[in-house]
Amino acid sequence: MTKHIFITGGVVSSLGKGLTTASIGLLLESRGLRVRIQKLDPYLNVDPGTMNPFQHGEVYVLDDGTETDLDLGHYERFTNAPMSRASNITSGRIYSEVIRKERAGEYLGETVQVIPHITDAIKQGIHALAGPDVDVVLTEIGGTVGDIESLPFVEAIRQFRLDVGPENVLYIHMTLLPYLRANGEMKTKPTQQSVGKLREIGIQPDILICRCEQPITDDLKKKISLFCNVETKAVIEEKDVDFSIYEVPLVLRDQGLDKLIAQRLHLAPKDCPIPDWERVVETLKHPTTEIEIAVVGKYIELQDSYKSIYESIAHAGIANHARVKIRRVNAEKVEKLGPETTLAGVHGILVPGGFGARGVEGKINASQWAREQRIPYFGICYGMQMAVIDVARHVAGLADADTTENNERTPHPVICLLDSQQKVVDKGGTMRLGAQPCRVLGGHARAAYGQSVVSERHRHRYEFNPAYREILAKAGLVVTGVHDGHDLAEIVEIPDHPWFVAVQYHPEFKSKPTKAHPLFAGFIRAALAHAREATTTAAAR
Numbered sequence: 186m187t188k189h190i191f192i193t194g195g196v197v198s199s200l201g202k203g204l205t206t207a208s209i210g211l212l213l214e215s216r217g218l219r220v221r222i223q224k225l226d227p228y229l230n231v232d233p234g235t236m237n238p239f240q241h242g243e244v245y246v247l248d249d250g251t252e253t254d255l256d257l258g259h260y261e262r263f264t265n266a267p268m269s270r271a272s273n274i275t276s277g278r279i280y281s282e283v284i285r286k287e288r289a290g291e292y293l294g295e296t297v298q299v300i301p302h303i304t305d306a307i308k309q310g311i312h313a314l315a316g317p318d319v320d321v322v323l324t325e326i327g328g329t330v331g332d333i334e335s336l337p338f339v340e341a342i343r344q345f346r347l348d349v350g351p352e353n354v355l356y357i358h359m360t361l362l363p364y365l366r367a368n369g370e371m372k373t374k375p376t377q378q379s380v381g382k383l384r385e386i387g388i389q390p391d392i393l394i395c396r397c398e399q400p401i402t403d404d405l406k407k408k409i410s411l412f413c414n415v416e417t418k419a420v421i422e423e424k425d426v427d428f429s430i431y432e433v434p435l436v437l438r439d440q441g442l443d444k445l446i447a448q449r450l451h452l453a454p455k456d457c458p459i460p461d462w463e464r465v466v467e468t469l470k471h472p473t474t475e476i477e478i479a480v481v482g483k484y485i486e487l488q489d490s491y492k493s494i495y496e497s498i499a500h501a502g503i504a505n506h507a508r509v510k511i512r513r514v515n516a517e518k519v520e521k522l523g524p525e526t527t528l529a530g531v532h533g534i535l536v537p538g539g540f541g542a543r544g545v546e547g548k549i550n551a552s553q554w555a556r557e558q559r560i561p562y563f564g565i566c567y568g569m570q571m572a573v574i575d576v577a578r579h580v581a582g583l584a585d586a587d588t589t590e591n592n593e594r595t596p597h598p599v600i601c602l603l604d605s606q607q608k609v610v611d612k613g614g615t616m617r618l619g620a621q622p623c624r625v626l627g628g629h630a631r632a633a634y635g636q637s638v639v640s641e642r643h644r645h646r647y648e649f650n651p652a653y654r655e656i657l658a659k660a661g662l663v664v665t666g667v668h669d670g671h672d673l674a675e676i677v678e679i680p681d682h683p684w685f686v687a688v689q690y691h692p693e694f695k696s697k698p699t700k701a702h703p704l705f706a707g708f709i710r711a712a713l714a715h716a717r718e719a720t721t722t723a724a725a726r
């Protein structure tokens with residue numbers, strides 16, 4: 186029988202529930218348990234694919250092409266649990282499915298209601314992850330308990346325990362203990378009230394995980410335990426970490442959270458250390474050197490918009506024993522103030538994915554600057570397309586070369602929709618999404634991967650126009666990776682440059698703290714070499 190753990194949140198949003206869920210997944214896996222993880226999101230969008238990154242952070246993409254919430258990125262980085270469309274369910278998807286069934290007459294004349302029809306559909310979505318080869322399903326409920334939106338989900342998980350038996354279900358509730366500086370006190374009332382809200386619906390949490398700035402004293406734990414009806418040892422502290430989010434699993438383990446979960450769910454787990462993870466944290470705490478990388482993007486002000494990019498850079502730093510500072514550069518600023526002002530002194534430049542015209546000229550300038558100053562450049566998706574435009578305009582002499590995404594009438598559509606796609610677009614079909622095989626032909630990419638066929642995830646519409654492949658090769662930009670099957674350009678490089686690699690896919694969705702993505706690792710290694718060279722040149726002067 187698969188066990189179920191539900192993780193809810195209270196008091197405020199952005200408590201780091203996704204990270205905590207991922208950490209629990211890691212701890213359970215390290216004890217030999219087979220884990221599955223999912224997130225239930227209360228918003229009405231059917232998936233987050235259409236949501237503005239300013240509101241919702243990055244859109245994360247799975248192997249099967251599902252566009253999901255960025256918390257699934259945490260799940261994949263922390264655990265080996267397989268992810269699919271079943272791993273992220275929104276209210277929008279539940280409702281549209283129920284309404285579709287109603288229209289098809291599948292409810293046989295019944296009145297269709299939130300309870301039981303919506304809650305049944307939610308429960309089905311939870312059951313879908315269970316199975317004979319799964320020990321524990323972790324289900325994170327997005328939003329905050331008490332929101333109107335999340336009510337059907339909270340109701341569904343209450344019913345779930347009744348359906349499968351109390352010994353198979355565990356409720357973990359995450360809250361915040363605010364610290365009032367003026368009186369030097371941590372306050373428990375918001376936690377009490379949030380637990381009260383859950384109990385009103387009929388859920389008594391088994392474990393409380395409390396975010397806080399200061400350690401929770403024993404007295405405070407006793408108080409929380411008394412008012413929230415939770416054992417003292419089940420009041421877990423999740424104090425703000427000093428160095429990195431990767432400390433969270435260790436902090437939870439040190440308080441025996443995984444043991445407690447196993448006990449409560451009558452699981453017999455092995456006792457397994459997590460040396461890889463400890464090494465990650467050690468390396469983060471004691472880097473041997475420091476470099477700075479510029480990330481040039483449109484949504485740069487918001488940390489979450491390029492979440493997986495920043496994480497992957499950190500992983501590559503760990504792999505190279507370096508602390509990597511990130512300079513977040515607004516592409517429009519590069520356009521206005523010039524690369525000399527905005528990019529001077531960085532040891533590597535990364536242009537991530539993007540859509541639309543705003544800021545593109547700045548991204549093209551960034552590519553040109555990196556190319557001419559021989560600074561390592563890593564272009565990802567839109568960042569690859571910008572590099573192609575840069576070389577077309579500034580080396581191959583193709584004036585006004587562009588992507589047809591921004592200029593349909595460009596004389597040189599170096600990035601465009603291919604003929605085969607045009608038909609699909611007319612029918613409303615759009616993106617190339619999800620994992621596809623890439624044949625790595627040579628260059629830095631081949632050296633980094635160390636293998637000839639790799640699988641990488643995509644999320645884009647436009648492609649490198651094959652009609653320009655030869656002209657651009659003559660200008661020094663060569664294709665070093667192609668789609669294995671169709672001859673689409675997936676990787677381009679400038680051989681006559683220390684490290685200029687740009688890819689049409691999204692390698693940032695496949696990097697882990699314990700195993701940095703080879704291209705990110707290669708990019709940071711090149712940036713370190715560039716930094717050493719810069720110091721030697723400066724010293725020689």
Ligand code: GLN
Pocket residue numbers: 537538539540541565566567568590644645646647648
């Ligand atoms: N806008 C570009 C395209 O659709 C790139 C997309 C991306 O960077 N994810 O092809």
